[in-house]
Amino acid sequence: MTIPADFQDLVDRPLIAALGTVRPDNSAQVNPMWFDLVGDEIAFTHTNFRAKFRNLQKNPSMSLLLVDPDDGYRYLELRGELSRIEDDPTGAFYVHLGKRYGFDDQQPPPDAKDRVILYMRIDKATGH
Amino acid sequence: MTIPADFQDLVDRPLIAALGTVRPDNSAQVNPMWFDLVGDEIAFTHTNFRAKFRNLQKNPSMSLLLVDPDDGYRYLELRGELSRIEDDPTGAFYVHLGKRYGFDDQQPPPDAKDRVILYMRIDKATGH
Numbered sequence: 001m002t003i004p005a006d007f008q009d010l011v012d013r014p015l016i017a018a019l020g021t022v023r024p025d026n027s028a029q030v031n032p033m034w035f036d037l038v039g040d041e042i043a044f045t046h047t048n049f050r051a052k053f054r055n056l057q058k059n060p061s062m063s064l065l066l067v068d069p070d071d072g073y074r075y076l077e078l079r080g081e082l083s084r085i086e087d088d089p090t091g092a093f094y095v096h097l098g099k100r101y102g103f104d105d106q107q108p109p110p111d112a113k114d115r116v117i118l119y120m121r122i123d124k125a126t127g128h
Numbered sequence: 129m130t131i132p133a134d135f136q137d138l139v140d141r142p143l144i145a146a147l148g149t150v151r152p153d154n155s156a157q158v159n160p161m162w163f164d165l166v167g168d169e170i171a172f173t174h175t176n177f178r179a180k181f182r183n184l185q186k187n188p189s190m191s192l193l194l195v196d197p198d199d200g201y202r203y204l205e206l207r208g209e210l211s212r213i214e215d216d217p218t219g220a221f222y223v224h225l226g227k228r229y230g231f232d233d234q235q236p237p238p239d240a241k242d243r244v245i246l247y248m249r250i251d252k253a254t255g256h
Binding site for chain 1 (some may be wrong): 143144145147148149150154155156157158160161185189190191192193195197200201203205207
């Protein structure tokens with residue numbers, strides 16, 4: 001699934017994305033997330049013990065909303081699923097994201113040993 | 129449930145909120161939404177035939193994310209449920225929201241006869 005060309009900028013820019021997941025009790029959750037496009041997947045940094053990680057182990061569904069900060073009525077919705085999880089024990093991907101988001105001196109987080117990279121497969125991309 | 133006082137401004141400001149809901153197939157959905165605080169509930173304008181309305185009829189869970197546009201690392205998460213639905217057949221609440229969001233000449237929408245007001249009961253409010 002490709003990103004519509006006229007909304008590619010929303011993926012390229014370091015925006016705070018709103019990630020929707022479903023809790024084990026089938027209630028909705030939305031969290032602000034750093035992200036980057038890696039190949040044709042969206043990648044997030046996370047730890048392997050937080051609630052969202054457990055949510056995704058039970059229900060892999062992910063929905064991502066990217067709103068243009070310069071025009072709140074222009075946005076991109078990505079729907080998909082958690083496709084894979086990679087360990088990031090040095091926090092290298094966390095550092096990559098930190099730098100993407102403007103923290104030039106980003107250091108690995110204290111919880112680096114528990115860091116993972118969550119990859120979201122994009123099944124549907126809709127720009128408005 | 130009250131809003132933490134030091135995050136009240138995020139509810140008072142006309143921000144585009146990210147509303148998370150759960151689809152009938154238990155997948156996640158996130159949509160950008162106008163909102164207002166009415167009493168101690170969050171109110172949205174919607175139509176009675178869109179997908180999100182059907183989602184909420186099956187699973188009333190709602191999660192709302194409000195991110196400070198001036199500081200993407202400051203945000204408020206509201207969790208709760210659809211508490212009630214009111215008809216808005218003249219689109220009056222839609223007009224109210226439009227004006228709140230800066231459209232001084234907001235007119236009722238063409239689909240006014242199908243407009244409803246969705247009320248979200250806030251069960252948990254967490255500021256970061």
